[in-house]
């Protein structure tokens with residue numbers, strides 16, 4: 001078999017695995033709110049109409065979601081990781097920060113934003129009068145991509161149901177998307193971060209403010225001024 005055929009074949013298997021994982025996650029969410037089996041009676045159809053509301057009023061816990069993730073092998077990134085970086089902080093935080101994905105330090109420690117960019121994020125959080133323990137920090141993807149390359153669409157797709165469930169469980173008032181990649185992925189847009197930052201958008205019915213990634217700020221300190229403007233808006237919105 002040619003390597004091209006094998007690559008395509010493997011990509012399809014990964015796609016299929018991601019779809020199965022998504023269905024499994026959705027069924028688990030239904031199971032978590034007490035749904036057992038399906039029938040098509042009028043009563044059940046009426047109940048189905050209310051499922052969306054039930055999901056938001058009875059969210060599952062982060063513990064259950066972490067458990068479902070298990071020793072995840074849903075995409076190729078599992079092959080190169082040391083640790084899954086699930087997320088850290090207050091499970092009931094009013095504010096959630098979403099970054100791109102773990103780097104070397106994060107992979108080593110199994111915690112998000114603990115390297116150089118993470119130290120700057122900690123200072124940003126403190127500047128808005130919070131601590132890391134009072135917010136929740138996570139990423140679009142939970143495993144480190146090799147050489148810190150950008151995550152691929154099928155890798156994002158495999159991780160997305162878990163991030164969605166985390167956000168649904170935390171029910172924050174606000175989300176801050178850190179950097180181009182997180183903002184574009186969550187908002188399903190190709191617009192540049194320079195256009196997205198500075199104003200509020202919506203993700204799963206929650207207000208989302210994109211800003212520059214702390215790693216970008218380390219390379220472009222002049223942009224810290226813009227991030228501070230964004231953080232003032234976050235503080236105002238959190239009042």
Ligand code: URA
Pocket residue numbers: 099100101102103106111112113114115117118139215
């Ligand atoms: N950059 C990210 O986007 N996330 C991390 O967890 C660390 C660095």
